[in-house]
Amino acid sequence: MSICAFNRRWATAILEAVTRHGVQHVCIAPGSRSTPLTLAAAAHPGLTHHTHFDERGLGHLALGLAKASGQPVAVIVTSGTAVANLYPAVIEAGLTGEKLILLTADRPPEMIDCGANQAIRQTDIFATHPAAALSLPRPTPDIPVSWLLSAIDNLLNTHSGGAVHINCPFAEPLYGDMDATGEAWLQAAGSWWQERTPWLRAGQPSGVSVEPDWPAWREKRGVVIAGRLSVDEGQQVADWAQTLGWPLIGDALSQTGQPLPCADLWLSHPQAQRELAGVEIVVQFGSSLTGKRLLQWQASCTPQAYWLIDSLPGRLDPGHHRGRRLVASVSAWLGAHPATVRSPWAPRLALLAGEAQHRVEAATSAFGEAQIAHRLPGLLPKQGQLFLGNSLVVRLIDALAQLPAGYPVYSNRGASGIDGLISTAAGVQRATGRATLAIIGDLSALYDLNALALLREVSAPFVLLIINNNGGQIFSLLPTDSTVRERFYCMPQHVEFRHAAALFGLGYQQPADLAALRTALDEAWQTPRATIIEAVVSETGGVDTLRQLLAEVSQL
Missing domain, CATH: 3.40.50.970 (Thiamin diphosphate (ThDP)-binding fold, Pyr/PP domains)
Structure with missing residues (x-):
């Protein structure tokens, strides 16, 4: 044999x-x-x-x-x-x-x-x-x-x-x-061998269990939290919450359009806290929440009921609320639990969100990662998709931007590591064939540098936007001695990615201001190839702007 x-x-x-x-x-x-x-x-x-x-x-x-x-x-x-x-x-x-x-x-x-x-x-x-x-x-x-x-x-x-x-x-x-x-x-x-079905087939449970008391709960004061959702799910959740008149707090990954933007800034405002204290039921769709203030409110809120709907099994609730963990397709669950038209019960939240957004606009005039985060919606390719890295960049986008409803957003926010981000973004592009903007930090780029080889085979324009703040500046938020923080946490590498792009035959641009960044992106979207755009920014500018805005919004 x-x-x-x-x-x-x-x-x-x-x-x-x-x-x-x-x-x-x-x-x-x-x-x-x-x-x-x-x-x-x-x-x-x-x-x-x-x-x-x-x-x-x-x-x-x-x-x-x-x-x-x-x-x-x-x-x-x-x-x-x-x-x-x-x-x-x-x-x-x-x-x-x-x-x-x-x-x-x-x-x-x-x-x-x-x-x-x-x-x-x-x-x-x-x-x-x-x-x-x-x-x-x-x-x-x-x-x-x-x-x-x-x-x-x-x-x-x-x-x-x-x-x-x-x-x-x-x-x-x-x-x-x-x-x-x-x-x-x-x-x-x-x-x-001539068929297309498995050798051994097994039936899967189907359908969604209807909550019998939903007609009573939908008449109460509710809040909707939207975590990681698909495009269709995000739009459906946004419509559902609007019909009910319930405030929707949407994560950057929710694809809901974040109707109450900059939530990570205004959620700690005393007026927001008082308004939200009247909530009777919280319904959360999806997990992997990003914003620190949202996570704090989610953990501390005490509604009469807390429901969490996600197709993934497990608790998915770090707040460990007493309530209902409903494992189901979000779309199917929404279809089985229709909304009824009601007037908004917390209209002052929209005023707070609008004022926070105004403060963000005023505070992000200098070129830096906060400005890029806030203006991200205007930098996206038409009919494209967005891949968000981890660490500081996703937090700034979540806090300062209002991403368009229904625009595909991908990330690795399960374990929230920086390993494999370029590789994952390459896989996302290959699966869809769409123009792709991927935004990561400099340490994340270094961690997956050899994945630039994967970007030599793209079927549509691909931009890897590296925000180079010279290290892991998310650790600048830690209350540690600056010398210790730089050596053992931020670990600045003092590198430029021009040579990495050349090593793998990729396009490269290093714009010095927002106008140059827009020009570089406009050029990149014209050609089905990969381009590295490196934004060299102030080391602590993003963290400083976030701190400033948190202080300003808390005093509104």
Whole structure:
């Protein structure tokens, strides 16, 4: 028997099985032990292939593809630390619900814990972070293909979100000419090969449970909080809240249009606190809230009822309110709980929000990250999409900008790390083919610098806007000694990204003011290529402006 040929047949069955669950994209890193999986994926006509030499970035590329497409994405890596490098993406997917299917090649059992090269303990390597895991045996014709297909289907039939890990040991030889070995084994699946359905299908629970007392609650004073939502969900939530006359406090990721902008500034105002004290029910859609003041109010509010609706399982409520955790599609839940027309019960919040927005406009005249954050809506590409990085930039945008309703916004706000942000943004662009603006800080860019290689393959204009404030200036908000803070927290690197752009053959601009930034963006949106635009700004200007505005708005 040709071990090489049978490995290939076994891998072919695996790849075909995952495509029956909606996989259209596969991300592949180089490696020898993963050869059976790589060659099977390469030969599959229904797959779009993506490659990257860095497994950590590859995992985030898959995360971005899954985030924007809404479909599961497969990842193929070789054995050893290549698998471990997927960990950050596995964690993020587990928190935000993107579907990843990790196909990790492994050494066979006799090569583990005996000093063999590139052999580590890969079973359950991701601990509790995947949604599910399956450790396959070494490929053998003694196990029928029906077992392999049904084992994978059993794993994926209940895959509602997060990563699943399928560990795939392969014995050598991995290379050689294909012969008839395993052909009959593979064809034992019969007519299944001509169909498009899984070998083993399972029904999924459907429908939304209607809250029987909703007609009574919708007559009360409510507040809607909108966290991370899709475009359609954001628009539906905004319309629903407006109909009810309930104030809507929308996160930058809510895509609701944030009808009460700059909430992170005005929420701590005494008048806002008094107004919101009258709330009887809070209904939160989506999680991953960004604003500090919103999180503080969310944690301290004491309504009669607190409902949280999200398709992801888990509590998702750091305030641990007594209430109802409703796992459901936001759109379906809204359809089952219609709003009735009522007058706004807290109109003074809109006045506060308008005054806060006026103060922001006056305070962001100098070129810096606060000005860029506030004017971001006017910098977006038409019919494009936005990817927000983490740390200070997303907080400034959340506090100072009013993003347009229904404009697609993506982020990695599950674990809120800075790893893999460029890679994730590249995946988002590949999945949609839209013009993309990605905004990250300089340390985030350095952390994922080799992902610039992924930006050489874009299908539409892509701008990576790097806000270079020389370090992790979000830590300037900490009450620490300035010398200690600079050395051990902010860690300024004193770098410029011009040479990084040149290294990967990307366009580069370094505008010195807002007019030059607009010009650079207008030029970038004309060509389907990637451009790095570096905004070199004051180190603490963004933090200083935020502090100033918080003080001003609190005195309104």
